[in-house]
Amino acid sequence: MTDLIPNQRHLFDIPDEVAYLNCATMGPMPLAALEAGRAGLAKKAQPWQISTADFFKDTSSLRPKLARLINAEADTIAFVPSVSYATATAAQNIALEAGQSILIMADQFPSNVYVWRDLAARTGATLKTVDEPTGNMSLSDAMLEAIGPETGLVACSHVRWTDGMKLDLEAISDKCRSVGAALVLDLTQSCGAMAFDASRVRPDFMVAAGYKWMLGPYSAGFMYVAKHRQSGRPLEHNWITRKGSTDFTQLTQYTDEYGPGAQRFDMGERSNFALLPALEVAVDLLLDWGVARIEHTLGAANRKLADQLAEIGMPCPDEDGRGAHYLGAKLPKGAPPDLTEQLTARHIHVSRRGNTLRITPHLYNTQDDADRLIAALKQAI
Numbered sequence: 001m002t003d004l005i006p007n008q009r010h011l012f013d014i015p016d017e018v019a020y021l022n023c024a025t026m027g028p029m030p031l032a033a034l035e036a037g038r039a040g041l042a043k044k045a046q047p048w049q050i051s052t053a054d055f056f057k058d059t060s061s062l063r064p065k066l067a068r069l070i071n072a073e074a075d076t077i078a079f080v081p082s083v084s085y086a087t088a089t090a091a092q093n094i095a096l097e098a099g100q101s102i103l104i105m106a107d108q109f110p111s112n113v114y115v116w117r118d119l120a121a122r123t124g125a126t127l128k129t130v131d132e133p134t135g136n137m138s139l140s141d142a143m144l145e146a147i148g149p150e151t152g153l154v155a156c157s158h159v160r161w162t163d164g165m166k167l168d169l170e171a172i173s174d175k176c177r178s179v180g181a182a183l184v185l186d187l188t189q190s191c192g193a194m195a196f197d198a199s200r201v202r203p204d205f206m207v208a209a210g211y212k213w214m215l216g217p218y219s220a221g222f223m224y225v226a227k228h229r230q231s232g233r234p235l236e237h238n239w240i241t242r243k244g245s246t247d248f249t250q251l252t253q254y255t256d257e258y259g260p261g262a263q264r265f266d267m268g269e270r271s272n273f274a275l276l277p278a279l280e281v282a283v284d285l286l287l288d289w290g291v292a293r294i295e296h297t298l299g300a301a302n303r304k305l306a307d308q309l310a311e312i313g314m315p316c317p318d319e320d321g322r323g324a325h326y327l328g329a330k331l332p333k334g335a336p337p338d339l340t341e342q343l344t345a346r347h348i349h350v351s352r353r354g355n356t357l358r359i360t361p362h363l364y365n366t367q368d369d370a371d372r373l374i375a376a377l378k379q380a381i
């Protein structure tokens, strides 16, 4: 397989004493991305520095790069501020009727749940949650088994946000297609750290927030829209997505035509002069490293850490069942309710979801970070 990426902490603003193992909550932006964001924000203090071309520059250069992250074509990409924006767009464009069902998995993230509750209430479709499987069955197999002729839509992720359990999206997509169900994916907890091939999975819609594993700023994400969905109805009706919007003198020549591809779904004020340059620097880094190499490198480090965790009675799921970049360690009975606060007091940052300690390192973490976590956990539990 590929070689490991050397440690990249020098690219980040993370002091030696901080063990930041919480990328699943918020990825730190690289210093160069911060600089690009600052420069973009500074332009707003001198607006005469912002040209008409600047409204189009960042989105034009970023769209193909985002597409490369997921092996898609540039014209399938739209800019969105959040996952909920993208799932609302998808919900507006997927026709369901009473008798059909919407399938989600247990403990799915709320921005990929409430919208389907609402769609079910509006259409008479039934929202079905695939329960936590028992015995040897995987979450992925439980999802597959639940897809049937009445399924109109499956909405899920690549890894579950609470514990990193992985889904076989190609198999799920094949089954969806065999019963005529739409597929909506939220890849916020995997995009940038886990290989995903849109040309193989072929979802109807897919979204990733940019502020976690993509190491970008908050409120700047992207949505993939399959070609056969690109004539759909956008959530909002803004000026810049319309055909001819580059000519600011002609904007009141109102038109029903849109820019090409998925552009009609771009959010209003998509040309964010601070956030997009920051996101672009972060995406450049991801593409330089290569998503498969990131996954491989994080996987190797996490394998070691999972062994250390198992030794102190906090097992993680087997590697073939979870995302390589994502550790969800089971907490022993009697773990203190304020465990994460105790760790934070020692500058060790992880997060807790129910009975699972979510430990999500990235390329800036060192063996020392891992050792400090283990030593602190030994004392606390």
Ligand SMILES: Cc1ncc(COP(=O)(O)O)c(C=O)c1O
Residues within 6 Å of the ligand: 024, 025, 081, 082, 083, 084, 085, 109, 111, 157, 161, 186, 188, 189, 209
């Ligand atoms: C799986 C997943 N999806 C989405 C989000 C964020 O959703 P939104 O962009 O709607 O705030 C998170 C944040 O933790 C998440 O873990």
